[in-house]
Amino acid sequence: MNATDSIAEIVDQLIGTPYRCGGRDPVSGLDCWGVVVAVRRRLGLPVEDVLGYPEDWSAKGQGHLDREVVRGPWDRIAEPGPGDVALYATRRDGIADHAGIVIDRTWGAQQRRGTALHRYRLEAMRPFLVGYLRRRT
Numbered sequence: 001m002n003a004t005d006s007i008a009e010i011v012d013q014l015i016g017t018p019y020r021c022g023g024r025d026p027v028s029g030l031d032c033w034g035v036v037v038a039v040r041r042r043l044g045l046p047v048e049d050v051l052g053y054p055e056d057w058s059a060k061g062q063g064h065l066d067r068e069v070v071r072g073p074w075d076r077i078a079e080p081g082p083g084d085v086a087l088y089a090t091r092r093d094g095i096a097d098h099a100g101i102v103i104d105r106t107w108g109a110q111q112r113r114g115t116a117l118h119r120y121r122l123e124a125m126r127p128f129l130v131g132y133l134r135r136r137t
Contacts, residue, residue: 003082003083004082008107019114024037031111035111036085082103087099088100090128102122107121
């Protein structure tokens with residue numbers, strides 16, 4: 001089984017997981033970074049958690065996914081592959097406040113407030129894309 005198949009299988013098992021701010025448990029709910037953590041951990045891949053942010057974390061200027069994640073062992077990349085992270089700015093300020101995990105060159109998985117975990121077409125989120133990240137090994 002290749003990386004894309006493995007990630008797709010894990011994502012399919014998590015489809016429908018409810019949203020929960022700060023959630024890291026697929027049973028009780030995940031937030032967007034919780035999806036990244038859950039999938040990468042199930043694959044046995046390293047991942048750092050972005051811990052302790054409140055629901056209005058980015059709105060209060062306490063940090064942004066872009067700054068918090070990039071501070072760790074992640075590199076910006078131009079072309080994503082399976083298991084990489086897509087960062088999005090869903091507000092007009094252009095600062096990353098949302099993440100998804102890349103399944104393959106076409107699909108990602110994300111969790112957003114008010115929705116259950118679902119697949120999405122990477123192209124559909126391109127207008128909000130801040131960039132892609134790959135974890136250093």
